[in-house]
Amino acid sequence: MAMESPLVQADMVESYEFQELAERYGVGGVPHTVINDGLGNVVGAVPEGYLVDEIRQALGQPAATPGD
Amino acid sequence: MPELLNDEIKNQIREVFNGLDKPVQVEYFGKENDCDYCAETQQLLEEVAALSDRLEVSVHDIDVDAALAAQYGIEGAPSFTLTGKEDGHLVDYGVHYLGIPSGHEFTSLINDLIMVSSRKSGLSDATREFLKSLKDPVHLQVFITPT
Structure with missing residues (x-):
């Protein structure tokens, strides 16, 4: 996603080395994706469309049409 | 330090790197002290980059090159960003790694290098x-653990 937009930054964070950061967001199970400093959270590996919907929500945008 | 990648792995990676298209420069940030995995991460990146003439690693110190790190939005070490090299300048796509990419994340790194080299995300049209x-x-932060 970061590749497609200059507004997107995607960090792969190794939780043990960056423990403070992981604790700040209450990371337990991995992978855990934090969107915009905690406005959104996704635990587990999810399909692309699901992550897009979570990003929309975190940005305060309406979700995509059902079935999308 | 002995090599981190054995010959079998190197040959496998060399094969998938055969299809690399455009040059990629890894902008790596380490630091001198208090860094458990900086040396390993830098060595791992250098061993991977040596497997293709399309890949380069540029090594920075996060304290000395603080302005550059800030420009990339990089805050801790070891960390790196995958940039596309275009006519002598670097395009930062915001694909960052914080910490050593071992286990599953090593596969992610190889895939990300291929993706950045192709300049194509592989995402759906809708996305x-x-x-x-x-x-x-x-800002997406994907927390993972070494496996």
Whole structure:
């Protein structure tokens, strides 16, 4: 996603080395994706469309049409 | 330090790197002290980059090159960003790694290098359209553990 937009930054964070950061967001199970400093959270590996919907929500945008 | 990648792995990676298209420069940030995995991470990146003439690693110190790190939005070490090299300048795509990419994350790194080299994300049209419509920054932090 970061590749497609200059507004997107995607960090792969190794939780043990960056423990403070992981604790700040209450990371337990991995992978855990934090969107915009905690406005959104996704635990587990999810399909692309699901992550897009979570990003929309975190940005305060309406979700995509059902079935999308 | 002995090599981190054995010959079998190197040969496998060399094979998938055969298809690399455009040059990629890994902008790596380490630091001198208090860094458990800086030396290993730097060595791992250098061993991977040596497997293709399309890949380069540039080594920076996060304290000495603080301005550059800030420009990339990089805050801790070891960390790196995958940039596309275009006519002598670097395009930062915001694909960052914080910490050593071992285990599953090593596979992610190889895949990301291939993706950045191709300059194509492989995402669906709908997702790409959504991303192009963004007006506000989106910061994704994917927390993982070494496996």
